[in-house]
Amino acid sequence: MTKFRFYFPDNKDFVDPKFDGRDNSRTKYHRQYDDDNYPHEILKELPYDGMLVSLAGVGTMQKRGKYYEQELTEDFYFLGAREFLRLNKPKFANVKLMGDCGAFDYHNEFEPPFTVDELIEFYDRGGFDYGISLDHIVFPYFKNEEAKEEYVKKGDDIHELIKESERRINITLKNAKEFYSKAKNYRFEAYGVAHGYDKASFIRSVKELQEIGYRKITIGGMIKSKTDELLELLECLGEVREPDTEFHLLGICRFDNIPAYVEAGVTSADSTSPLMQGLKGGKYYTLGENEQKFQESLVVRVRQCDHDNVQKHIDKHRDELRHHITTLNENNEFDIDLSNNALSVNECIKRLELDCLKKLQRFDETGLDLDITVKALIAYEKVTNESYLPSKLTPTKLGPLKRNEEKYKAFLDQRAWRSCRCGICEGGLMNILFRSNQSNRRRGIHNLAIITQHKNRVVESLQPQSKQEK
Template sequence: MVRLMSHNKMSYLIPWWDDYVDLNYDFIDDEPTDGIKVTAHQIYDDPPYDGILVSKAKIEENKKNLRRIKKTGIHKYLEFEGPVFGDCGAYGYIKEDVPPYKTEEIGEYYHDLGFDYGVSVDHLIVKQFEEQKHKRYEITMKNAERFLDVHHSRGYEYIPVGAAQGWDTTSYKASVRELLDMGYQYIAIGGLTRSPTSTVLDVLRAIQEVLSNKEEIGVHLFGVARLSAIKEMHKLGITSFDSASHLRRAWLGAKSNYMLPDGKNYAAIRIPQTDRSPKARKILNSGRIEPEELEAMEEGCMGLMRMYERNKADIDEVLEAIVWYDSIIDAKKSHADEYLKTLKDRPWELCDCAICRDVGVEVIIFRGNNRNRRRGFHNTWVFYNQLQRILEEEDTIKQTTLKDFR
C-alpha cells in the first residue's frame, strides 16, 4: 500500500534525524526513567507534519538501525502511518566527484524498505564546485532517466520522484522540463536550502512556466520552510516541502528558540548541567570555580525558575541569578535583554500544545536533549498549525474568487 500526499494541500515533511526524547523523563532529578523513547508524532495526538523525509545517508550512520529497518520496514520503524519520502541525502556527499549510490541499488532500497516516494540519485550544484556544474547536472539527469527505467522494469509500487538541480533559473527550468519529458509525475527541486528567499522564488517562477496547466504534477521543494514565502510557494505549484529549521532553532542561535503562534519568538533560558555541558566542564577544568559552587548556582537557578512559574519568585531575582550563572558559563555575551523578555511574557503559558501543558516552564529552559528537543517539537507543532491556517486562508480566497467569477 502506498500512502499518498494530497496535491490539493501543500504537505509538510519533517526530515528524520533520530529526534527522540524520553517519554517519562524526570525533570526534577534530570534522569531518564524507563528508557522509553518517543518522537513528535508519538507525543501529539495528530502528527505536526504530513509526512517524513528519510535520507539514506542519515539512516546508514547507524548500521544496527539500518538492519532493523530492513526487517520491519520504514513505517513500522518510525511508528508512522503517513507517507514516507526517501532520498539519498545529497548534502552528505556534496564533496564527492560522483554520488556514492548506484541507481539500481537505490531503486531497490526504496522498495525493500517500503517507502511511499523515492527520489532519484542527484548531485548538488554549489558555488564551491562551480567548475563541475555541467557534470553534476548531467549526472542528476542521467540518474533520473535510469531511475524511471529501473522503476518501470521492476514494477516497484512507490512513486518515483525525479530530482532537479541547477545553478540559475534557466538551468533549473531545463532540468524540470527534462524530467517531465522523461515521464515523471513528481519532481523534487534540490539545492536551494541555503539560497535567499528571493532566489528560491525566482527559480520557482521559472519552473512554473514549464509546469503551468499540469496540475497533476507533484512538486517537492527540499529544505525550505519560510513562513513568509509559503503563500507564494503554494501559488507556484509546490505540493510538498521539508525542513527541520523550526525544530532545530530550539537549540541553535540565542534569540528565537521558542515560537508562539502569533509570530513572536523567545530566547530559551540557558541553565546548563554542570556535569554534562561541555562549556561548564571547561570552566571547571580551568579551576576558576569550585564544582560545588557552580552546582549550587545551577540548582539555585533551576529552583528559581520553578518558583517563578508558580509566581513565588520575583522577576529581578530570577533574572539576576540566571544572568550571573550564564556569565560564568559563557562570558562572551550577555543574554539579559532576551531573558527579561522571556520571563516577562511567560510564553510557555500561552501555548496549549501537549508538551507545554505537560512540562510547563521546563520547555523554555535551554538544558539537555529532553528540554531542547521537546521545545523543537513544540516549534514544529506551532509552525504546522500556522501553515494550516495560511493554507486554509488561501483556500477560502480561492473559493470566494471562483464563486464571484461564476
C-alpha cells in the first residue's frame, strides 16, 4: 500500500479563534498559547498527518529553546508532546509525532549544542513516535563537478568546505551509531540522518546508516536545492537503498513531486512551505472538487495604516505623497473627497484605507461592485507601496505592478473563499487578507488544509487499481 505522510513542523503557529478581521477584535486579555488554537484545532479536517518538534526550538530544562519561553518548555516536558500540542483527543489518535534536534537552528556552530542523551530524554519525556538522531547540517550541495568549479570561480576555498563537510558528516554518523544503540531501550522508532555535499558523500552516508541498522533514514540539508537536484539525488540513493528502508525529507516537500518521491522510497516529508507561502508570500491555495492539482492565487494586500512600516513610509515621503494624493484625486482614481487642503497626509491615507476596507467588506458580503472595490484597493496600494511613487515608478516596475493588480482582481472575482469550508474561510475575506499577523497566519493555515487535500488525492491515485476499486 502506497503511503506518504506530511509532517508539519511546530513553530508556535497558532491563532486566536475569536479574532475578527472586520474590526480586529480578539480574545479579551488574550494570552498566547492558552487562548490560541493550533491548525488542527481550528480546521475542520486534519491539515497534516503528523507534527515535527525540534529540541532546538523547545530547549532543555537547562538550555533555552529558540521558540519556547521557559514556562512553555517546562509545560512541554511535564505534559508530553501530545498533550502539550493538544493532540490527545481521540480524533487525533492517528496523528504521528516526530522529533528532531533542529540542526538548521545551530548550523553556524562548530558542534551541536546538545548531547545524544539530552536528545533521547527529549523524545522519551515528549512521548514521540519517531526520533531523529543528532546531526550537524551540511551546506552547500553540489550536483556535479561543474557546480564545484563554479564555486571555485567565485573565489571560495572548496577544499576547506569539503573538509568541514566531512567533519560534520562524521559527527552525524558517530552520533547516529550511539543513538541507534541507546534508542533500542525506548518506545520511539529511530531515524538516522544522511548528509552530504555531493552524490557520493550522500550515498556513503546512507550505506553506513544501513550498516548500523537503520531502516528509517532522513535526507537532510537539501532545503536549498533545486527540484531536479533533489530528484536526481533520490534516484542515485535508490541504487543503495535496501528494500525495507524508508526515506524522510527533512524540511522540504515540493508537493507536485509526491509521485516521484514515492517511487524513490520516500514515505514522509516535513515542510512549513504552505503556511509560509500564505503568511509571508500572500498566497491563497484552492483545490477544485475533482482536481488533484492545487492552484495559487495572490490574495489582496491592505497594509495597516497605523503599522510602523507604513508610518515610516509616510514620514520618509511626506512631501511627495502630498503631491501624489493630489494627482490621484484630480485623475479620479478614488471615490472619496480629499480635496480639503487642511487634511494631513496621514489623514488622507487613513481615509483611503477605511474606504478600501469598507468596499472590500461590502464586496465580500454581496459580490457587487467589483470594479469600484478594485479601484479603492489600488488607490490605497498606490499611496502605501513605495514602488508606486512617481519618483520610484520605473518602466521595469510598471509591468509587475500591473500584473499584481490583475491578480488582485482575479482573486476577488473568483470569490473562492466563499465556497471554502476549511474552518478559516467561513470567517470571510477580512480574516484572510494580506494585512495583520492574525489574518496572514490564518491564510497560511488554510493553505495547510488545501495542501493536505491535494496530498491525499495524489496518494489515493497512486494506490494499486484493485485497492481503488474496493
